[in-house]
Amino acid sequence: MEKLRSEIRAAFEREQAAHPPITALRQNVVATVNAHRRPTRNFQWVALTAALVLGILVVFGLMSTRFARHATMQAHPQSSPVASPLADYGPPPAGVPLVYVQDPRHDGWLIGFDWAGKPRGTVKMPQPLDTNRMSQAPDGSVFGISPNGKGGYTEFLDVQGNRIPMDPSLSDWPVNANLIWADDGQHLCGIWYSPRGWALITRLATKSPTSVPVAIDPDGAIVRSGVIGVSVVACSIRSDRAIITRDVYGAEEHIWLVRISDGKILSHRTYAANQLSNIVASPDGALIVEDSAKASGQIAQAAPSTIIRRTSDMSVVLTLDASIGVIGFNSDNTMALVYTSPWASGVATHMALVEVPTGKVLWRYDGSQEFAGFLAQPNGKDFAVMLKGTADSTMHPSVSVVLVRSDGSTTVIPGSYVHL
Amino acid sequence: MKRTETGELDFDALIGPHLESGYRTALAILQNPDEAHDAVQESALKAWRKLHQLREGSPARPWFLAIVANQCRSERRKHWWSVIRMPEVERIDHEFRTENVDIDRALATLPREDRLALFLYFYLDLPLEEVGAVLGVSPGGAKTRVYRAAKKLRPGLEMD
Numbered sequence: 001m002e003k004l005r006s007e008i009r010a011a012f013e014r015e016q017a018a019h020p021p022i023t024a025l026r027q028n029v030v031a032t033v034n035a036h037r038r039p040t041r042n043f044q045w046v047a048l049t050a051a052l053v054l055g056i057l058v059v060f061g062l063m064s065t066r067f068a069r070h071a072t073m074q075a076h077p078q079s080s081p082v083a084s085p086l087a088d089y090g091p092p093p094a095g096v097p098l099v100y101v102q103d104p105r106h107d108g109w110l111i112g113f114d115w116a117g118k119p120r121g122t123v124k125m126p127q128p129l130d131t132n133r134m135s136q137a138p139d140g141s142v143f144g145i146s147p148n149g150k151g152g153y154t155e156f157l158d159v160q161g162n163r164i165p166m167d168p169s170l171s172d173w174p175v176n177a178n179l180i181w182a183d184d185g186q187h188l189c190g191i192w193y194s195p196r197g198w199a200l201i202t203r204l205a206t207k208s209p210t211s212v213p214v215a216i217d218p219d220g221a222i223v224r225s226g227v228i229g230v231s232v233v234a235c236s237i238r239s240d241r242a243i244i245t246r247d248v249y250g251a252e253e254h255i256w257l258v259r260i261s262d263g264k265i266l267s268h269r270t271y272a273a274n275q276l277s278n279i280v281a282s283p284d285g286a287l288i289v290e291d292s293a294k295a296s297g298q299i300a301q302a303a304p305s306t307i308i309r310r311t312s313d314m315s316v317v318l319t320l321d322a323s324i325g326v327i328g329f330n331s332d333n334t335m336a337l338v339y340t341s342p343w344a345s346g347v348a349t350h351m352a353l354v355e356v357p358t359g360k361v362l363w364r365y366d367g368s369q370e371f372a373g374f375l376a377q378p379n380g381k382d383f384a385v386m387l388k389g390t391a392d393s394t395m396h397p398s399v400s401v402v403l404v405r406s407d408g409s410t411t412v413i414p415g416s417y418v419h420l
Numbered sequence: 421m422k423r424t425e426t427g428e429l430d431f432d433a434l435i436g437p438h439l440e441s442g443y444r445t446a447l448a449i450l451q452n453p454d455e456a457h458d459a460v461q462e463s464a465l466k467a468w469r470k471l472h473q474l475r476e477g478s479p480a481r482p483w484f485l486a487i488v489a490n491q492c493r494s495e496r497r498k499h500w501w502s503v504i505r506m507p508e509v510e511r512i513d514h515e516f517r518t519e520n521v522d523i524d525r526a527l528a529t530l531p532r533e534d535r536l537a538l539f540l541y542f543y544l545d546l547p548l549e550e551v552g553a554v555l556g557v558s559p560g561g562a563k564t565r566v567y568r569a570a571k572k573l574r575p576g577l578e579m580d
Contacts, residue, residue: 011527
């Protein structure tokens with residue numbers, strides 16, 4: 001015990017020696033305390049007046065803080081779209097990744113902004129075009145149209161607004177398969193069930209897919225449950241990995257790491273029901289996130305933390321407070337966009353940018369707008385975050401676009417636009 | 421208990437000698453000198469406001485250090501996120517297995533309440549009565565806390 005005592009003492013001494021107290025600690029603290037004389041009963045009215053003044057100052061201070069935040073984050077806080085500063089930026093440049101939003105003044109016009117926030121092109125979609133759910137490829141090189149809003153793309157358009165001819169065999173494939181863009185920005189991936197079993201499908205946008213069986217439900221329990229909720233959340237053509245999840249409220253949740261080329265299940269992880277609110281993956285499938293159900297505001301018992309794991313060995317990369325939910329990662333997985341208050345419709349979303357290796361918070365958003373979507377910069381580090389008014393519940397809300405840099409700086413793109 | 425000429429308790433005489441211990445305790449908990457200085461400053465103000473609660477004859481040191489510890493706990497709770505870095509090092513159960521442990525690293529990875537117990541007892545050399553007063557437990561409870569914390573550093577440890 002004595003040896004341990006001296007070791008512990010020496011360790012604390014080394015720690016303390018590195019950060020000694022300031023030389024005049026006692027004088028400074030005592031002087032500060034003396035400046036805060038404890039009120040006596042005879043001067044209660046002074047305390048009351050001071051409290052009132054302080055209260056007013058605090059209220060004004062809080063209001064000014066909010067005004068300041070709005071000034072930086074809400075260049076156009078109004079809920080209805082305003083005219084874009086320019087109308088037609090011409091054909092988008094080839095090979096430049098762009099972030100697209102709809103021009104509120106012209107139906108079917110999409111404006112593409114580069115990652116410096118400059119408008120670089122206008123795409124004029126053919127009309128009439130049912131764009132209930134249109135999404136851009138990660139780099140903006142092609143647009144997928146999903147009329148039924150269930151993720152199955154029935155047609156694609158190029159940046160000239162021309163329909164891309166589809167492989168005829170695609171008509172045999174289910175349009176409802178929930179497809180996501182792969183990390184190469186070219187392929188789409190999805191999971192589909194047929195009487196022959198589950199299959200992971202991968203295809204170039206308009207080409208006939210390849211399909212491999214995946215044994216995620218060998219005894220058929222998931223299918224028999226009636227609520228399937230199975231989807232691909234990450235698809236990496238580059239690393240030949242896909243992440244499939246079963247994410248259903250009230251049921252056991254699953255994560256499968258699958259090799260795309262042959263459908264082999266490389267790892268499988270399960271979670272008790274109602275512990276997680278969401279399972280998120282990085283686009284390359286290298287990281288997964290177990291968002292605690294606490295992050296969605298669940299009061300009942302839930303996972304005690306939100307955890308980011310490496311899929312290679314399921315080791316923990318970062319543990320976050322259970323109230324935090326990860327929204328997504330940037331392209332090199334060094335940054336995570338997180339929400340710090342439950343993400344709910346009609347409520348302002350508080351967000352932050354967190355450096356994954358260190359957990360350092362680089363940017364926070366505590367404004368009054370609601371998160372409406374994001375894009376990660378292809379082959380870069382930044383995010384484009386869409387914010388909308390909390391009262392705007394339309395399918396294509398009016399949004400402002402904020403480019404959030406990996407150093408925590410932001411660029412607000414002037415104007416309000418319509419979300420794709 | 422020392423009082424000023426006006427009859428008020430003399431803050432400098434009562435708490436002044438313990439401000440450095442307060443800072444060092446805050447540093448041991450928060451492990452950040454700036455936060456530790458802020459914590460001891462805030463604790464001093466709270467102590468000043470509550471000075472009348474300090475009973476005649478009661479030792480001021482554990483009373484003040486308890487305020488500091490509570491202030492540090494509040495500061496920790498204010499952090500809306502917590503981070504546990506997972507460096508590419510061997511796992512903790514391996515690290516603590518041999519006598520050749522890196523004591524600095526082992527202490528740094530201990531839970532804060534365990535660190536506090538060890539700090540008060542081994543570094544500040546407080547008697548168990550005062551350790552208990554700071555931790556809010558009885559002297560017997562303080563002894564158990566110190567022992568359990570030390571046992572995390574040396575699993576085979578037997579209490580003297």
